[in-house]
Amino acid sequence: MSRRLAPSALVLTLVSSAALAVPANAATATDLYVAQRSMSCLDTGPGTQNQPFCTVQAAADVALPGQTVHVDAGDYAPVTITRSGSPGTPITFVSVKQLLGAPVQTAVGFTSDGYQAPHAFTVTGSHDIVISTFDTVGTAGAFVIDNSSRVTVDSNYVSVGHGLETAPTAGVSLTNGSSAVTISRNLITGWGATGVSVGQGVTDSTVTTNLIRGNYGPGVVATDAPGTVVSSNTVFGNCVAGISLGGATTGATVENNIVGSNDATVSNEPNCKVHRSPSSAEIVVAAGSTDGTVVDYNLTHPLSGGSAYSWGGVGYKTSADFHSASGQGVHEMTADPKFAASATLALAEGSPAIDSGDPTAPGELPTDLNHAPRVDDPLAANASAGFADRGASELQDPFQLKQFDVSPTQGPSPLPVTLKAEVDDPWSTQPSYTFEFGDGSAPVTTGSLAVQHTYEHASDSSYETEVTVNLPAGVTRHAANLVKVTTPAPPVAKLTVRQVGPLTVDVDARDSTDPWAITEYDYDHGDGSPVIKSPNGTDDYTYATPGTYTITMTMRDGGGNATTTSRQVTVGGAYVPAGPQRLLDTRDGSGPVGPGGQTSVQVTGTYGVPTTGVTAVVLNVTATGPTADSFLSVYPSGGANPGTSNVNFGAGQTVPNLVTVPVGPDGKVVIANHSGSVDVVVDLQGYYQASPAARTGNFLTTVQPRRVMDTRDGTGGVPQAPVHGTQVLNVMGLGSAVVLNVTVTNASTDSFLTVSPDGVPTPTASNLNYRAGQTTSNLVIVPVPMSGKIDVTNHFGSADVIADVEGSFDEWYATQTPSTAFMPLAPSRLLDTRDHATPVGPNGTLGLSVAGVGSVPAYAKSVVLNVTVVNPTASSFLTVFPSGDRPSTSNLNFGAGQITQGQVIVPIGPDGKVDFYNLAGTVDVVADVFGYFA
Incomplete structure (x- = not known):
């Protein structure tokens, strides 16, 4: 069987024992405490807050008249009460968890192993007892009041565990001559026999203001119990009769109840068939119980085909039929009670039960099931001089405090504000409103919905403003709001922009400051699109095409100010590693490229490179077997040869170089040879993508160049020995792709070098090709795996390897410093010292203006x-380095008379220049630009 019954959707409003109908004598009352979860609890202790009892039974065994036993949250064993209070000073048992709007959390009726016991509370031979606000269970009934008097069971949740619904038990049983027992304001549900059973010989008991629903027998049964009062209950959805007076229950009163949807003879509830009655009705008074019994002011609502009343064994469908035949029920009605919600069975406006009850009915309480007061609904006619709703719930004033606003919510001192309440008042109650300002000034009570107030002084924290709505009968509604009064200062708009995708930027103005509340941020992204309004200062925006745009942010505040700031942003290619993969090798049969000849290479649509959105490609281009001194030019298809060089070589040399070049409209690049014939090898390293649909890619972060590997001295943790085979290099923390300038020297034989991610087969492509004794270098962009390691593989002989880190590529969210996107340019020449016979001398430095020159923007x-x-x-x-301090690294290494080239990605110095440093001798320098990062 289940330990607990899931609580009904109805939630009782729990109150302290001081609010009950039977008060304690404050002069003599003391308190006892029970807390099973307390580390200091002791059943033989004093029962104080510091050392409470562990069980309720321990308190029940010592409680005296006027004492209140406070029981903390937990699942407690059943309690048998044999001690008594005195008239006016009862012994009171109350749950400490007196929650509004939440189920009762203090439960009684469990065995030590967590199963339900037969009963929760048994009161036997006692008098003047109050039991309130518990969650109670029991396999044979939650409450048994035996041979006792003046016992009140109030505001409890009385339920049964799943699987016990058909057991013939009552939720509350009054037995063995008990008298003057009150069962009030309880939710009683799920019991197999009946909700409340008033047994033979019980006298003058009262069952009032309870919600009794969903029991598998009658709601209330009194048998041979003279003087029973059943008033102001909602008895709904039980399986047999709603209220049944059997045997000789004479002199009884049944008033102000809502009784409906009971009677298993017509119910479709399968479990109701267990207790099917051959003849039943909503209210049943047996022949032996009619003497002196009054049935009036009830509202009955039988199921279709069911009877509303059974009086002396005769059934009646309606209240009119019942009154006509019996003379009873002058104010009875048979109608739909019009509940607001099936979960709570509270009344809706327009219900015939509203203000139609008898306020002087026996057992009528001043407050309803939820301890709400009796109120007069001005939209309903009163049935008598007073007013009371039928059933357990009193419809309260539907007045709603819908909203409480402070305007403005922030501003510099002195700050005049308006406090305004918005209400819904269908009863036209016209309450008063008390406004409090939180700054020490006096509250203002008025009949107006709004007041004005001026805050004279700024505060580090916000002032809390409040409104209290004062309704009749002491009912109030309350709301609060904050107002921030600041020190006068001008608004300062701040804007940060970060590229988070190839064409997507994140803009953030939340660092802006304003003494007024900022109400809106307007973004003009500079591409002709509509202005975007952001309530919180942030926005993601995707441009349609790469380019440089000016983003203008206008900040508006509650003081009517508009403050503007702008930032320039360049959106362009994000790097995607895609290699190395061989795209071309003319030695395979296509033949060498002749003098003035050219060959094209398809890049897009191969090896995972997208067919659209690719702005540039990164290739390792190698010239091998040339018949004459010459150079290769690499440029986008569809355009003229720019006359720039990418790979320079002498007859018989093998020379590689990294090339970054835009792709043509057809996704191809062209490789042109100047003189002689030469075989060309092209290996794909990666590409730059810039399309609105692309959400991934890596952005460049440049670093101060530093050496991360030198086999000549062991720099980088590698052995101090030439590389023969594969040397693993740890580059953890340098991004998802690292930019290295790699140099080979002291080669023992002709060979080639491959730099690749560790943990995967070494590709056949090459990054550097060299001859024995040759010193050569090349820029390499290599993906970095999760291990943070890359492989440096020398395929033949041995060679020393030097690697300098120049930068890294990483996803936008992983970069720790500002990252940049790539914008390709048509190749063009920026420098050729031969034009003016100005070679760079020994230990000499040449400065070259780059920013704002040619196609390179400032x-x-x-x-x-x-x-x-x-x-x-x-x-x-x-x-090659940004103007300023020179790093101790190199980009190109060369011998006397040797033509050498290499790709360089270099930051631009603060003066817009890059510098070229030559160590020894004199040398001419040629520099061609292929793109920029911004």
């Missing part, structure tokens, strides 16, 4: 250059 943060050294007079190296 706001560019970094540029992609192909740098070539020509005519070196000595072995040396070239370092």
Whole structure:
């Protein structure tokens, strides 16, 4: 069987024992405490708050007249009460958890192993007892009042566990000559025999203001119980009769009840068939109980085909029939009670039960099931000089305090504000309103819905304003709101912009400050689209095309001010690693590229590269087997050869270089050869995408170049020995792809180097190709796996390897510093020192203006250059860096007379320049630009 019954949707409003009909004598009352969950509880202790009893029984065994036993939350064992109070000073048992709007949490009626006991409370041979606000269960009934008098059972939830519904038990049983027992304001549901049973010999008992529903027998049964009063109950949806007076229950009163939808003879409830009665009605008075019994002011609502009354064994369908035949029920009515909700069975406006009851009926309480007062509904006619609703619930004034506003909610001192209540008052109650301002000033009580007030002083915290609506009968409604009074200051609009997708930006103005409450942020994203209004200062916006836009944010506040600020943003390509994958090798049969010849390579739609939205591609281009000194130019299809160079080589050399180049309209790039013939190998490394649909990609973060690997001295934790085979390098924390300048020196034989993610097979593609004894370098962008490790593989012989980190690519959310998107440019030449016979001398530095020059905008943060050294007079190296302090790394390494080139991604210095440093001899420098980051 279940430990607990799920509570009904109806929730009783629980009150303290001081509000009950039988008060304690304040002069003599003391308190006892029970708390089974307290670490200090002791059943042989004093029962104080500091050392409470563990069980309710322990308190019941020592309680004296006038004492109140407060029981804390928990599941308690059954209680047998044998001690007594005195008239006016009862012994009171009350739950400490007196919750409004929540089920009772203090339960009685469980065995030590958590199952239901036969009873929750048994009162035997006692008098002057009050039991209130408990959740009670029992396999044989929750309450048994045996041979006792002046016992009140009030405001309890009286239920039965699942599986016990058909057991022949009553929720509350009055037995063995008990008298003057009151059963009031309880929810009684789910019992197999009846909700309340008033047994033989019980006299002058009162069952009032209870909700008795969903029992599998009658709601209330009194048998041979003279003087029984059943008043102001809602007895609904039980399986047999609603209220039944049997045997010789003479001199009884049945008034002000709502009784309906009972009677198993017509009910479709399957479990009701267990207790099917051959003849029943909503109110049943047996022949032996009619003497001196009064039935009046009830509202009956039988199921279709059922009887409303049975009087002396004769059934009547309606109240009119009943009155005509019996003379009883002058004020009876048979009608739909019109409940507001099936869960609570509270009355709806327009119910015939409203104000039609007898306020002087025996057992009538001053408050209803939820301890709400009796009130006069001005929309309903009163049945007598007074007013009372029939049933357990009194319809309360539907007055609603719908909203309480303060305007403005924030502003600089002195700040005049308006406090305004918005109400719904269908009864035209016209209450008074008390406004409090929270600044120490006196409250204002008025009949007006609004007041004005001026706050003279700023405060670090908000003032709490309040309104109390004073309704009749002491009923109030309450609401609060905050107003912030600030120190006068001008509004300051602040805007941050961050690219979070190839064409998507996140804008955030929440760091803006304003003494007034900011009411709206308006964003003009600078592309001609409509202004976007943001209530909280943030917005994500996706542009249709790459480009540079000015975002203007206008901040509006409660003082009528509009403050504007702007930020420029460039949205463009986000890098996606996609290799290495071989796209072209003319040695496979297509043949070398001849003098002045060209070949094209399809990039989009291959190896996972999208067919649309690709702005540029990153390739490793290798020239091998050339028959003459020459150079290769790589450029987008559909355009003219720009005359720039990407790979420079001498006859017989094998030279690689990393190339970043826009793709043509057909997704291709063109590779043109200047002189002689040469085989070309092209390996895909990655691509830049910029389409509105793309939500992923990596953005560049440049770093101060630093050395992360040098096998000559063991830098980077690698062995101090040339690489023969694969050397693993840890680059954890350098992004999802790392930009390295890799140099090979001291090669023992002709070979090639591959840099790839660790943990996957080494690809056949190459990053650097070199001859024995040659020093060469190339830029490499390599994906970094979760392990943070990459492989550096030398395929033949041995060679020393040096790697300098130049930057990293990562998802926007993983970058710790401002990241940038890539904007490709048509290749163009920015520098050629041969044009003016100004080579860079030994230990010399050449500054080159880049920002705002040619196609590079002034706001560019970094540029992609192909740098070539020509005519070196000595072995040396070239370092390319933002103007300022020079790093101790190199970008190109070369010997005397050797033409060497390499791609460089370099930040632009604060003066808009990049610098070129040459260590030894003199050398001419050529720089072609292929794009920028911004």
